[in-house]
Amino acid sequence: MKKTIIDPIDLTVEEIDGLIALADDIMKDRTRYQDVCKHKILGTLFFEPSTRTRLSFESAMLSLGGSVLGFSEASSSSASKGESVMDTVHIVSNYCDIIAMRHPKEGAPLVGSKHCNVPLINAGDGGHNHPTQTLTDLLTIHREKGRLDNMTIGFCGDLKFGRTVHSLLKAMARYDNIRMIFISPDELKLPEYLKEDYLDPAHVDYEEVTSLDDVMGELDVLYMTRVQKERFFNEQDYLRLRDTYILDLKKLDNAKKDLSILHPLPRVNEITVDVDDDPRAAYFRQAANGRFIRMALILSLLGLDHEVERL
Amino acid sequence: MKKTIIDPIDLTVEEIDGLIALADDIMKDRTRYQDVCKHKILGTLFFEPSTRTRLSFESAMLSLGGSVLGFSEASSSSASKGESVMDTVHIVSNYCDIIAMRHPKEGAPLVGSKHCNVPLINAGDGGHNHPTQTLTDLLTIHREKGRLDNMTIGFCGDLKFGRTVHSLLKAMARYDNIRMIFISPDELKLPEYLKEDYLDPAHVDYEEVTSLDDVMGELDVLYMTRVQKERFFNEQDYLRLRDTYILDLKKLDNAKKDLSILHPLPRVNEITVDVDDDPRAAYFRQAANGRFIRMALILSLLGLDHEVERL
Amino acid sequence: MKKTIIDPIDLTVEEIDGLIALADDIMKDRTRYQDVCKHKILGTLFFEPSTRTRLSFESAMLSLGGSVLGFSEASSSSASKGESVMDTVHIVSNYCDIIAMRHPKEGAPLVGSKHCNVPLINAGDGGHNHPTQTLTDLLTIHREKGRLDNMTIGFCGDLKFGRTVHSLLKAMARYDNIRMIFISPDELKLPEYLKEDYLDPAHVDYEEVTSLDDVMGELDVLYMTRVQKERFFNEQDYLRLRDTYILDLKKLDNAKKDLSILHPLPRVNEITVDVDDDPRAAYFRQAANGRFIRMALILSLLGLDHEVERL
Numbered sequence: 063m064k065k066t067i068i069d070p071i072d073l074t075v076e077e078i079d080g081l082i083a084l085a086d087d088i089m090k091d092r093t094r095y096q097d098v099c100k101h102k103i104l105g106t107l108f109f110e111p112s113t114r115t116r117l118s119f120e121s122a123m124l125s126l127g128g129s130v131l132g133f134s135e136a137s138s139s140s141a142s143k144g145e146s147v148m149d150t151v152h153i154v155s156n157y158c159d160i161i162a163m164r165h166p167k168e169g170a171p172l173v174g175s176k177h178c179n180v181p182l183i184n185a186g187d188g189g190h191n192h193p194t195q196t197l198t199d200l201l202t203i204h205r206e207k208g209r210l211d212n213m214t215i216g217f218c219g220d221l222k223f224g225r226t227v228h229s230l231l232k233a234m235a236r237y238d239n240i241r242m243i244f245i246s247p248d249e250l251k252l253p254e255y256l257k258e259d260y261l262d263p264a265h266v267d268y269e270e271v272t273s274l275d276d277v278m279g280e281l282d283v284l285y286m287t288r289v290q291k292e293r294f295f296n297e298q299d300y301l302r303l304r305d306t307y308i309l310d311l312k313k314l315d316n317a318k319k320d321l322s323i324l325h326p327l328p329r330v331n332e333i334t335v336d337v338d339d340d341p342r343a344a345y346f347r348q349a350a351n352g353r354f355i356r357m358a359l360i361l362s363l364l365g366l367d368h369e370v371e372r373l
Numbered sequence: 374m375k376k377t378i379i380d381p382i383d384l385t386v387e388e389i390d391g392l393i394a395l396a397d398d399i400m401k402d403r404t405r406y407q408d409v410c411k412h413k414i415l416g417t418l419f420f421e422p423s424t425r426t427r428l429s430f431e432s433a434m435l436s437l438g439g440s441v442l443g444f445s446e447a448s449s450s451s452a453s454k455g456e457s458v459m460d461t462v463h464i465v466s467n468y469c470d471i472i473a474m475r476h477p478k479e480g481a482p483l484v485g486s487k488h489c490n491v492p493l494i495n496a497g498d499g500g501h502n503h504p505t506q507t508l509t510d511l512l513t514i515h516r517e518k519g520r521l522d523n524m525t526i527g528f529c530g531d532l533k534f535g536r537t538v539h540s541l542l543k544a545m546a547r548y549d550n551i552r553m554i555f556i557s558p559d560e561l562k563l564p565e566y567l568k569e570d571y572l573d574p575a576h577v578d579y580e581e582v583t584s585l586d587d588v589m590g591e592l593d594v595l596y597m598t599r600v601q602k603e604r605f606f607n608e609q610d611y612l613r614l615r616d617t618y619i620l621d622l623k624k625l626d627n628a629k630k631d632l633s634i635l636h637p638l639p640r641v642n643e644i645t646v647d648v649d650d651d652p653r654a655a656y657f658r659q660a661a662n663g664r665f666i667r668m669a670l671i672l673s674l675l676g677l678d679h680e681v682e683r684l
Numbered sequence: 685m686k687k688t689i690i691d692p693i694d695l696t697v698e699e700i701d702g703l704i705a706l707a708d709d710i711m712k713d714r715t716r717y718q719d720v721c722k723h724k725i726l727g728t729l730f731f732e733p734s735t736r737t738r739l740s741f742e743s744a745m746l747s748l749g750g751s752v753l754g755f756s757e758a759s760s761s762s763a764s765k766g767e768s769v770m771d772t773v774h775i776v777s778n779y780c781d782i783i784a785m786r787h788p789k790e791g792a793p794l795v796g797s798k799h800c801n802v803p804l805i806n807a808g809d810g811g812h813n814h815p816t817q818t819l820t821d822l823l824t825i826h827r828e829k830g831r832l833d834n835m836t837i838g839f840c841g842d843l844k845f846g847r848t849v850h851s852l853l854k855a856m857a858r859y860d861n862i863r864m865i866f867i868s869p870d871e872l873k874l875p876e877y878l879k880e881d882y883l884d885p886a887h888v889d890y891e892e893v894t895s896l897d898d899v900m901g902e903l904d905v906l907y908m909t910r911v912q913k914e915r916f917f918n919e920q921d922y923l924r925l926r927d928t929y930i931l932d933l934k935k936l937d938n939a940k941k942d943l944s945i946l947h948p949l950p951r952v953n954e955i956t957v958d959v960d961d962d963p964r965a966a967y968f969r970q971a972a973n974g975r976f977i978r979m980a981l982i983l984s985l986l987g988l989d990h991e992v993e994r995l
Binding site: 093096113114117118120121124125127129130134288327328329330338346349350353 | 412414416440442443444454455456460461463464465467468469488
Binding site for chain 3: 101103105129133144149153154156157177
């Protein structure tokens with residue numbers, strides 16, 4: 063495995079399968095893993111705030127018996143004194159054994175990894191990549207459906223800017239017999255380059271639609287996303303589009319009985335709370351899964367995944 | 374014991390007595406408890422900053438051998454992305470074993486507890502409740518006086534908005550033969566509902582006065598509070614009232630030799646520093662007690678209080 | 685050893701030699717030290733942000749098996765409620781076993797230590813002192829040169845406001861046969877009081893020059909500093925002076941083969957990145973050393989330095 067994970071497809075399909083198997087095993091018997099990272103330190107370098115991701119990483123390391131240091135926003139970092147990202151990461155890599163780094167600028171984690179003495183995980187770089195979210199999504203689909211191939215997956219909402227959608231489709235395109243349906247208003251359609259660079263070469267069968275209702279019955283997995291206010295030029299456009307793709311219990315009438323609904327969270331109102339109690343709502347289980355796939359990734363990057371076998 | 378502690382009177386008198394006994398035992402032999410929460414994680418969700426309370430909780434968990442994750446202000450949380458408190462708590466409850474939550478809005482911790490998978494402690498919600506402060510106060514009174522009944526307790530300062538006063542009087546009203554004297558300017562008198570709902574039904578003997586000097590000699594416990602600038606409409610009112618109820622060594626001339634002076638801290642200038650060295654000044658011991666009563670509460674909520682017996 | 689370290693020269697030469705020897709030993713065999721501070725808590729009270737220093741302290745404590753609590757900026761502290769530094773430190777000292785404190789005001793750590801129940805380390809107070817940076821510098825010089833006496837050390841850049849320069853020269857003046865060359869523009873020359881109070885009494889041989897090139901060949905150690913924008917009255921002066929003392933590979937042509945280049949970091953552009961790969965560039969090794977000298981200091985202040993011998 064590479065020592066720097068910037069993009070989910072830095073990992074081979076085999077490596078991802080291995081991480082999913084490891085995460086499954088951790089969830090089966092957490093006590094076997096609770097001291098494996100004793101004396102190891104995770105550095106969480108968050109140049110922009112992201113509570114969920116940061117706490118999920120920290121929980122992962124603490125649940126392995128390790129400890130955590132870091133910062134949760136740029137204002138508390140030396141960046142405000144004009145230091146380069148490369149220098150900051152270089153120096154902090156002397157204080158810890160593995161780094162999770164988030165940055166508002168695309169490509170910053172790659173730059174940061176240049177002189178990093180320890181494994182580095184991109185915890186989100188602008189609109190670019192967020193590999194541990196994608197791994198969380200893949201673990202969730204695998205746990206909910208029992209497989210990662212042979213299914214129809216719908217992506218709904220902001221497909222233009224939605225980083226998690228882009229990363230997940232790149233990862234899913236590598237599995238067999240995946241059909242993708244992209245559900246969005248015209249303004250928020252999937253960028254062309256993703257189709258050309260990832261879907262077409264992999265011969266993925268996909269279509270683009272504007273109505274969620276029309277395709278609901280075909281989906282095995284529905285991946286909902288938040289429509290972020292900051293993506294719009296005016297309030298009016300935002301309000302009109304935001305409400306178009308709200309998922310409620312009524313819309314689920316036509317859905318398959320074993321549909322799995324995912325959402326990277328936080329949600330604002332794109333899924334109504336009455337859906338939460340439906341067994342098809344997998345998004346809170348998905349959030350819980352995030353800790354375990356990160357535990358698997360940390361273990362693997364530190365070369366400690368085989369340590370457990372020997373215990 | 375309930376799994377959610379919002380209000381100090383969510384705990385019965387017997388449960389509070391048990392927590393005080395446990396805290397006393399921890400203070401007697403800390404090493405017996407230093408690994409009881411190994412592999413357990415406390416989540417500190419502070420939607421508004423409160424250093425003292427947060428650090429006291431963190432110290433409590435670390436002193437039990439556990440670890441801590443969380444955030445110390447709302448701006449680093451997903452709340453800024455429009456996520457509901459219920460969702461935030463729900464998700465973070467997947468990453469830890471127990472939660473301490475502070476929020477500027479009254480009732481927020483109760484809402485947060487709705488879908489929380491782990492025990493939740495209210496660490497202060499607006500002007501409402503702050504149960505671990507009250508437990509700290511009760512532990513302190515018990516340690517200083519050897520009892521929680523049969524005494525005269527004076528509450529001085531901002532009794533209108535002072536959350537700690539409201540919580541403590543509700544808790545103390547349940548003990549036998551408690552006399553309360555409320556010392557404040559007319560503008561900052563105790564709200565009527567507290568008398569009607571808590572003092573009168575418990576037949577508590579109380580009176581309201583405006584002069585601290587007049588009643589000083591009668592008090593077994595004096596509970597001082599900070600007069601917060603932000604409670605006033607104009608600077609002039611603030612300055613006039615703030616200085617009226619300043620406690621200095623001179624005012625202690627008439628006090629009992631075994632008076633105990635409490636203050637939830639931070640103080641600004643309502644107690645002069647020359648009082649600090651008087652043996653009756655219990656407020657720094659009170660601050661130290663905060664760690665131990667929180668250790669007792671965490672242990673009890675995690676069901677680990679009997680774990681120690683077996684060691 | 686004193687229990688409060690405010691100024692590097694609060695430590696005797698013998699104590700500093702002992703800390704350097706201990707740090708060297710830790711670097712030789714880290715596993716021997718990884719549990720020595722188990723059950724001990726470091727409190728990091730940072731009233732102003734300083735990522736590098738804070739993370740270095742946290743890494744030090746975690747690497748000793750201890751744990752950490754604290755705050756990273758004043759806004760999350762009770763200072764914002766009007767509490768005195770003395771009270772804040774007093775109270776937090778009940779929650780931990782040792783404190784590292786940083787404050788924008790000179791003298792604040794000394795005030796804070798007044799009622800502090802545990803050892804306290806000044807982690808930087810305004811333009812005043814920063815003893816653990818100085819200890820890091822001394823450890824680095826010792827590791828790079830094998831000695832702390834008999835050498836010529838050049839200080840370059842902002843010598844007027846540069847706290848790290850002031851602290852280091854005070855510490856170095858106590859060693860035998862040290863020659864110092866101060867390289868700066870006239871506007872940023874070393875303050876007179878440092879020469880009168882520290883260099884002259886110790887009979888240190890020093891000179892002041894404006895050209896780095898002229899003296900480069902004489903130096904055993906070159907201590908570079910950042911020229912901070914906030915020290916200047918106008919942009920023009922800043923830009924003119926900033927670039928005058930930039931170190932690049934070209935300037936190193938005349939330097940000794942075994943020169944050691946130090947910099948407290950962060951750097952902005954006063955050392956060009958092509959110098960980083962030169963074996964004489966010691967500043968990243970210096971940053972790494974910071975963790976180990978802090979481990980040595982924490983161990984010594986907690987009286988645990990002899991604990992390891994017995995293991």
